[in-house]
Amino acid sequence: MQTASLKIKKYANSINIVNNNINLEKKTLNIMLWTFGLLSLCYLILLATVVFNIIERKNFEAESRNLMNDVGTLELQYMALSNTVDMTLATSMGFQETKAKYATLKTVGSIKLAKNEL
Numbered sequence: 001m002q003t004a005s006l007k008i009k010k011y012a013n014s015i016n017i018v019n020n021n022i023n024l025e026k027k028t029l030n031i032m033l034w035t036f037g038l039l040s041l042c043y044l045i046l047l048a049t050v051v052f053n054i055i056e057r058k059n060f061e062a063e064s065r066n067l068m069n070d071v072g073t074l075e076l077q078y079m080a081l082s083n084t085v086d087m088t089l090a091t092s093m094g095f096q097e098t099k100a101k102y103a104t105l106k107t108v109g110s111i112k113l114a115k116n117e118l
Contacts (some may be wrong), residue, residue: 087097
C-alpha cells in the first residue's frame with residue numbers, strides 16, 4: 001500500500017497543470033447559464049404553442065357547433081319543402097310522367113343464360 005501511495009505522490013508531483021489564464025470555473029458557469037437560458041426559451045415557446053393550439057381548438061369547436069345548427073335548420077327547411085312537392089306542382093313546372101321501361105335478357109344465338117347464373 002505504501003508503494004502505491006509513494007508512486008501516486010511521485011506521479012502527482014511530476015504533472016504540470018497549464019492554466020493559460022483561463023478561468024475554467026467561470027467559463028463552465030457561463031456555459032451552464034446560457035444552456036439554461038436557451039432551454040427556458042424553448043420551453044416558453046413550446047408552452048405558448050400549446051396554449052395557442054388549445055384556444056384555436058375551442059374556437060373551431062364553437063364554429064363547428066354553429067355550422068351543425070345551420071345544417072339542422074337547412075334540413076328542416078328541406079323536409080318542409082319536400083312535403084309540398086306533388087304531381088300538380090311537377091306538371092306546373094313542365095315535368096311529364098313517363099312510362100317505365102325494363103331491360104330484359106335475350107338469348108344470343110344458341111346460348112341461353114340460366115336465371116341465377118352469374
